[in-house]
Structure formats: C-alpha cells, structure tokens
Amino acid sequence: MSGTLAYLSPFGHLLVVFTYLMPVLLSFDPVTPVVFLILNLLTLFGLGHVRLRRFLRIMGPLLIFPIGLFVLNLLFTDTSGHGDQFIRVAWLTLNEYALHRALVIALRALSLISISIGYLLVTGPLELVSAMMQQVGLPPRLGFSIFVGWNAIPRFKENLSRIRTVHRIRLRGQSRTFRDLVPTAVTLLADAIRHAQRAAVSMAVRGIEEAEHRTYLRALPWRVRDWIYLAGNLAVVAGLFAWLIGSGLFVFGLG
C-alpha cells in the first residue's frame, strides 16, 4: 500500500472498498455512481497518494467497457412502454429512456471499474493475503499456496510461449490447428501439477502443516487505526447513502 493507506490494514481497506461498491451495485440512477466514484478518487489521491497519470494510464484502455455499454444500450434498449420522448443532441435524435438507461449503466460500470482498479493500485495481492492470514485467520497453507500461484503466473506465461514455439519448430513452421492446442494444454497442465507438488513439498518440509502457533516476521495486527478508518468510512458512506435516498436521487435497480 502507499501513502496513509500504507499504515492501514489492506483487509480493512478491502472492506471499505466493498462499502463503496455496494451502493453503486444497488443503484439505477446517474448520481449514486458519480458520488461514490468521487469518494473513491478522494481516498485514492488523498490517502493512497496514487499519481493521476498512472491512474489514467490504467483506466484509459478500460474506458472501452463503459463506452461500449453506453453505445449498446443507447442503440439496442427496448423502449416499448417507456413513452416516445426524444431529445436532440447536435444532429442526433435520441430516445430519452434509452439515453438515460445507457448513461446510468455506463456510469455504474465506470464507477465499479474505477473503485476496483483503485484498490489494486494501492494494495498488492500478496499484502492482502498476508493481512488476511494474520487478521482473519486465512489458513497459512492456503495463503502461501496463493503466493505460489501468483508467483507462477509469469512462469505459466513463459512456458506457454516456449511450448508453442517448440511445437512450431518441431512441425517445421506449419500453422497450428485446433488439435495442436491439446498437447500444449497437456504439457502446461503437467508442468503446473509438478510445480504445485514441488511447492507443496517445499512448504511441508518447513513445517506448514504443524504451524499451530505460527509467528510472523512482519506482524500485521488489526490496530485501532484500522477500526477508526473502517468506522469513519462507514459513517461517510451511510451519510451519503441516507442523503441520496432522502433527496430522492437514489433509485434502486439491479438491471
């Protein structure tokens, strides 16, 4: 984690992020997603010290999803039974219901993506697993297996590329058919199973099975400040949610 968030539990921050996501998931209005998007950005840039350029660089390619959803919903929403009100935007005449629906869905997608990416930007997956092992009793065997799996991703990628190349060379540069994918998958699977077995042995010989009184080199206890951060955020989220409902801006909807 970075910034002030570095001093807080990654698990606590995950809970906070869930509290941001829930109202957005339950809403079907254009305001709620924007409110929680802004709250998330304030947390990211204020407490997480995330650089705007980095955030935009990652979010940029992902904007295709909200934009795509906007266009699809604008063009293909079933408007029957929702009136025939149209509005003109420049030279376009748009169905008002379709535009509203497209806008809501696009903003909701943008908000959900932004909140999720924000979490990944300030928290490493391994930090989260470490915190969960120490704070919520995630079994170390499972936690360290996740570490092994995470560390194996580049190996998997490299092996896939290497196997495909070796097969291409062996087949004298012939184009691969769908059938050729089977041996690639078998080889990858065999390698993954063997790697997992070796890692399991490596963990077992160092006592993972007998770790009843496990200690930690880098202790990550749940502290008072984590309670304060969680409670403070819950209060803000509850306040905003109450205001959105009270003012009639919040519309419930899962569609």
Next chain:
Amino acid sequence: MNERESLVELHDLSVIYPGAAAPAVSGVNLSVRRGGRLLLLGPSGCGKSTLLFVMAGIIPDVVPATLRGQMVTGGARIGVVLQNPEAQMIAPTVEEEIAFGLENHGVPPVEMEQRITGVLSRFGLEAYRHWSPSRLSGGEAQKVALAAAVALEPELLFLDEPTAFLDPVATRDFFSALSTLSPDTSLVIVEHKLEYVLPVVDRYVRLSRDGSITAEGNPAELSRTYWYDAVLDLVQFHRPASGSPQGVPSVEAAATRQFEKQEPVLRCRDVRHVYAGGKTALDGMDLDVREGECVVIMGSNGSGKSTFLDKISAVLPVQSHTILLRNADVGKLKPAALYETLLAVPQNPEHMFLTEKVEAELDLSTPDRDDLDRIASDFGIAGLLERNPYTLSEGEKRRLTVASAVLDGRHLLLFDEPTYGLDAEAVATLVEIVRDLSSQGATLLIVTHSPELAFLVADRILMLERGRIVFSGTPADLASEGEIDPAFLPVWERASGSTQGRTATVPRRTKGSK
C-alpha cells in the same frame, strides 16, 4: 545424548508407490548418526530421492506411498533443500523466504531477525535480503534455500541433488557454503557431482536399479575409482594401463577435425538482445559454425547462452543480416523455410511432446518404419513405444527427444542443456549419440553446464560472459587457458592439479570406432 546416536534408522525398509508393480526402495537397512554425513549414490530412478524423502518425512506424509519395514527417528530437527530452486521459493522476498520455516515453528520475531541476518551473512546473501526470489539466479536461489534450511538450525539436513540446475561456478559456491556448516549437523545428500560432494561426506551408500543397497563405505575408497565409474569408463575412454597416482586417466592425442576451410553454415554477426526491463543478454556475438561442426556453449547462468540459441532459432526477434543460415537471412526467412533446416531441442523435453505415445512421437519425425525401429533400438526406447511420453523417466524423455531430432533429419540441431536430469550413465549415452550425429555430418550447437559433455563432444567450445564470447577454441585450448575458471573444466582436468600451462586432448571417436 550420545555423541553418535542414531538420528534415523531404517530396518528392512521398502517403499512402494501407488500403482507401482515393484518397490522404489527395497529392503534397505541404514542409519544416520549425529554428525554423520551420508551420500546416496546410484543411477537415475534407483530410489535415492525416495529414500531421502522417507527419512525426511516427506513420504508418506506429503507424497503418498506404502512403507514396509521399520523406520525409527529420534525427532531431530530437520532441514531440506530440494533440487529445483525455483519451485522452493514461496514467499515474496528473500528474508520472508528464510522466515517461512521459522514462522511455522513459532520462532519469536526478534530471534527470527537475528537468525535471518546470521544466515544471510554466512552465505553472502545480505544484498538480496529484500529482493523477490524471482530476481535471483539459480545459484543464488539455491543458496537462499540452503540458508532457509540452515536458519531452522537443523540437526539433520537433507539435500536432494541441490546443484542439478546450477552452473559449475554456482555449484562450487554452493558446496563452499555447505562446507561452512557446523560439524554437528548431520547430512544426507543425493548428488551426482562427486568431485564436489566427496569432500563434505564421510560415508556413501550406493543403490542399484532395483532400489536395494549394493555398496557402502568410506568416500575415500570411492574417490580412487569414481572418475572412471562415473563418466569416463561409461563413454569407453581408453583407460591407461597404469593410472596416474591420483587415478586420473591420461588422455590420448586425437586427430582434430578441420573445419576452417569450409563455408559456414551459420554466420552470426553482432547479435544483440536486450530484454524488456533493460537487461542486456547478448552484447555483440560473432560466430561462424561450419558444416558438421559441434560447437558447445558454456558460461554461468544468465550469461546469454540460451538467449543465443533462441536468437538463432528465431524464437526471439532477429535483426536483419545479423544471423545467416546457409546465406539466408534468418530475420527474413519464413518459419517453414527456417525450420526445414533447423531443429531446437528444448531444455525441458516435455515441451517437445505432441502426441500421447512414444511411437507416435517418433512417427512425427519419419514415415519410414525401419528407420524408426532402428533409432528406437539405438536409443534404448524400443521397449517403450506404447508408453505415454509423460510417464517416462527424465533420461528416457531426453532420449526420446534426441531420437526424434535424429529421425527428423534436419541439418542444424540446437540442444539446450541436454544433461539436465541425467545421471552419469545417461550422460555417457548422450555423448555417444552426439558423437554419432556429429560423425554423420549434423551441425550441432549445444548449450550445457556439463564440462564433461563439452570436452567429450565439442570440436569447439565457446565461453560466454555477460552476453559476449570470452573464449573460443578446442577443449585442449580451454584446458590450457589460464583465464578460465577451473570450474568450467571437466573432472579429470581439475583432478590433475593446476590447469596452468597444461594441454589435454580429448579423443574423438570417429565413425565406426569406439
């Protein structure tokens, strides 16, 4: 406690894996005493690692198998270092990797810090404390694995071929680190590189192929004969009528094949490669390889050997006019044209498998049934034709890939670390195969960490360092080259003392002679 009490005792112990027809280890009686240092020897697949895994408690607790007989353990603290350094790394940083076992055993954090600092300093790893293990070289990672085991302050340390994946210098460094262990620490080690391991053990046990003990004794007895037994005798070296006092065979002068006048098959000029992240792997490599020549490439891990093969086989992007194969620009050749001539045999034999049967694998390389049967027989895999390639032993897998390459009939063959996972006997077979290929006119490029293989098959050896060729010459030239680390010389060269000013010629078997 008695100074020489038994830490582990095996009485008539047999181990049977699920579904196996025969026991992997059969009727073994053995004990490891406090402070004792035991070497387990034997051919690949004879049950050495199984025996070590049983004593370390990995079998049957983690790896299922049925044990018969009796095993008595004194509850000694143990540490284990496995073969593959990469597969042992669990944690995100080196210090957490070392801490992993200590944490499991409930060692308080302050004491943990002290122990971690201690082992990092002892094995010269201080600079890597906060590194991710994925950034380490194989040698460094294996030293971290040793440090992690030693941090547990084991009374009994198990090492299963700990240098199998290391280059010669890293191997020497690893054993140097091992020699710093307290004399009270007992060792059980499986290791093929006898020249390094013999000084650190005080007893050996040799297993036969059926998993039973065929010999045991003092390593001093073994050191008088192992040069022949392990490598040289197996490749039918000419044993001198009377050996030198150290038992080192004198090597015969042999006709050196002349290639200089031939047109190069492969021409490399200023070949460079920089990986994403900025690491320079190749820094201007120049090389001509001539028809029928066998060029062996050696160097430390990360020196650019495998990258160079990847460039030649166009696995990595090739800049125009830097690599020419029979005067055709590899950078512009279509894959079909390039791979009509060139075949790369990968480090991991499984990567080459495309079918579910050994016979089908060979069939992919040749439509001629007679050729297939002959080569299968030559390579000792005729009895395995119906088997699934994934179920073969490492040596058998390697033989299958080389047999496929031979049947394939391509002129330029690239081998990446063909000796991984092979015992001395399998290496000797490989030497014979490579010599045969070479005498039949195939052009070979072999990357290896085995100086023995290099000296036995190479017309020319290249030494790479940081992506550059720092030596190019015959094995005899390399033996007399004062600047080369002696770790890159074969056992018989190192055993004969100083490498300065000596020349040695390794006999090449010409076709039809043995």
